[in-house]
Amino acid sequence: MSWTDERVETLKRMWSEGQSASAIAKELGGVTRNAVIGKVHRLGLSNRNDEPEAAPAPAPEPVADKKIDRKPAPAAEPARPEPQPEVAAVPADPAPEEPVSQPVFTPVPRRPIVPAGQPLPPQPSANEISPETLASVREVEKRARKLTLMELTERTCKWPIGDPATEKFWFCGLPSQAGKPYCEAHVSVAFQPMSSRRDRRR
DNA sequence: CCCTGATTCGC
């Protein structure tokens, strides 16, 4: 495969979208992520920042006859946001945040909103999940790999376990179902078929 | 071990 204009265009587009080199390589086909990265560098767009502002400040230093020893160059780091893969798909909210206290001033600015200690796992609160399934899930969670956010991959179950406000928090991490964000057990509780309950005929 | 981008260097 060669870098046709079209392929380069796709590369540029995806790269600017924050896609990873491997994802781009996969999309293009016929190339490895190394090839993509190599091309990216050759095209000079390794820096995924195109902020209109942030003028590099030319600072020509017109005066030449000033024997001032300049320091190597401050080189200010713009600090890029680095688009992290969204984990927003996390179901439920085990620890409901204290909804902003009244505009009235309160002597006690904050209270220990964290009961902590309790499992509180039944995420999909609403729906009815068969006790068997639930028990099965609880069982599976005992074998959770307890991964941290960073350790999650496309192939690990991203089901959160525990209370994010405490140390007792981690992600399931067991092998996820192909294409799904969760392992088999968690997929079963995450994706309810709209009418899990005995459909009442009209 | 999974993955990420960065760099090197023979082709």
Place this chain on the structure above:
DNA sequence: GCGAATCAGG
């Protein structure tokens, strides 16, 4: 110019 191998890191 190309990209595999390698490096450095989360």
